[in-house]
Amino acid sequence: LIAGLAAHGLLPRSVLEVPASTDRLRRILRLMRQCRYSIHDLSRVERSGGVPRFNMPFEAGLATALSLLQGRHQRFLLEAKRFRLERSLSDLNGTDPYVHGGSAEGVLRATMSLFTRPGLKLTIRDLSGVYKRLRLYARREMRRGQWDGLYSPDAFGRLVAAAMAIVAQMGLSRGRGRRRG
Amino acid sequence: MGKAATTIKTPFPSFAEAADKYGLSASDRLDVQRAVDQILPKTSGHRSRKVHGRGARAKKK
Numbered sequence: 001l002i003a004g005l006a007a008h009g010l011l012p013r014s015v016l017e018v019p020a021s022t023d024r025l026r027r028i029l030r031l032m033r034q035c036r037y038s039i040h041d042l043s044r045v046e047r048s049g050g051v052p053r054f055n056m057p058f059e060a061g062l063a064t065a066l067s068l069l070q071g072r073h074q075r076f077l078l079e080a081k082r083f084r085l086e087r088s089l090s091d092l093n094g095t096d097p098y099v100h101g102g103s104a105e106g107v108l109r110a111t112m113s114l115f116t117r118p119g120l121k122l123t124i125r126d127l128s129g130v131y132k133r134l135r136l137y138a139r140r141e142m143r144r145g146q147w148d149g150l151y152s153p154d155a156f157g158r159l160v161a162a163a164m165a166i167v168a169q170m171g172l173s174r175g176r177g178r179r180r181g
Numbered sequence: 182m183g184k185a186a187t188t189i190k191t192p193f194p195s196f197a198e199a200a201d202k203y204g205l206s207a208s209d210r211l212d213v214q215r216a217v218d219q220i221l222p223k224t225s226g227h228r229s230r231k232v233h234g235r236g237a238r239a240k241k242k
Contacts, residue, residue: 011198013202133217133220137216137217140216140220141216156203157199157202157203157204158203158205158209160199160203161205161210161213162216162217163199164195164196164199165196165217166220166221167193168193168195169221170221173195
């Protein structure tokens, strides 16, 4: 997702930035308000210590409220399987999630569907190129023992910065990021 | 009369902007940039057109 967003000229932000504190909810909402788009992958509702984690659907709910109250914010949902959202979150019936099939390419294609605009000529090959390089970078850093895990604020920040550097070096931010209005 | 066309540059966030946003120090930035520089040459080259494998050897015969 980081690779796909960076290639489209977007700066990914994450709730990982928000420290665990009593003020966390307010900070998450503030972070969402700062962003024009939010993306929530509802296939990532996993168990931790035998307990399902509801953070993702909860944050999707916050973003949905924000988009209903403030027209400026756009909330997008991702799912791994078709028609699963109808069963897991029927309140959102009529909302089509972007189905990625649980693959990296599926997620990259979802970002293309969401953020492709006239003048930005990106191909799935471009996005895959960014993704492969970013994955290689992450693996090397993990092997070097630099990160506690991928889901830490430090690792996320470095991943985003690396993604921006990769996009720039691949020339995706030059000449292609122009649109006609 | 044709519609006036204007070209608007979409602001692509830079490496520095991302690093600022995430509070990366100067040495962290150098570290990330160096790591990325090491990755790019390895994967950015075009694949050789030379055909490898048993199929290619069979064709030569």
